[in-house]
Amino acid sequence: MPVTLPWDGPTPPESPVEAKHRRPRTYDLLVTGRERKAVNRNYFNSFVWKPALAKAGVIASLKESAAATGARVWELSREHGFHTLRDFFASKN
Template identity: 75%
Template sequence: MATRTGARGAGSTARPLPAPRRAWRGLGLRQGEAFGLALEDIDFAKEVVHVRRQVKMVGTKLCFALPKGRKVRDVPLPSSVARAIRQHIELFAPVPVTLPWDDPHPAETPVEAKHRRPRTYNLLVTRHDCKAINRNYFNTHVWKPALAAAGVIAPLEGGQRQRYSCVGAVP
């Protein structure tokens, strides 16, 4: 199994993102759902993915929450996506990440405390420091520079191009 830095070269602190890109395309996942996709959500034998959570931002803090509309669902797992996920898992073991549920703010009642208790899932993609991916950072420093590099959106201005030298990975 490759180390977090070994797969991208010496000195790199980023993890490549083939699994979420293919998951977004092949499974129809929203961004937060792809960031919250865990090993325990994938049933390779039944060829299905259970969409049970997303990584959500509340203010500036991350938490796990139900998918949009508070609706869990099952989606078919195409063989091409299953292959990509298996390859990703071979290179990068899923990482246990613990976040509060639904709201990261301190609970004010025992019922809130029980509902918001931290939960741990084995996420398929994380930041280099094994934390959940912040969608704002990802959009600004990975996704938009990749779109600009591909010519989908206008090129980024001046120094922004140099700042985004590791497109396709999350620092």
């Protein structure tokens, strides 16, 4: 799915070279959301990736928070997060 993504910061570029490097770019994404846009990493981490890790026995199952918000509290596992998944995939291509 082709998706156009913004790059760098929101401040205006200070030179033509910087403007060229900051222009939006279109890439083919392997994983997209229902709106056919880039997947929100927080949603993917909490509702897709972490449940899969828990089912595979890599991390502990979901612990429902005692708070009134019912927050989804997963075992802390920085080495198994979405960022690590993304880096692994990028390093293989």
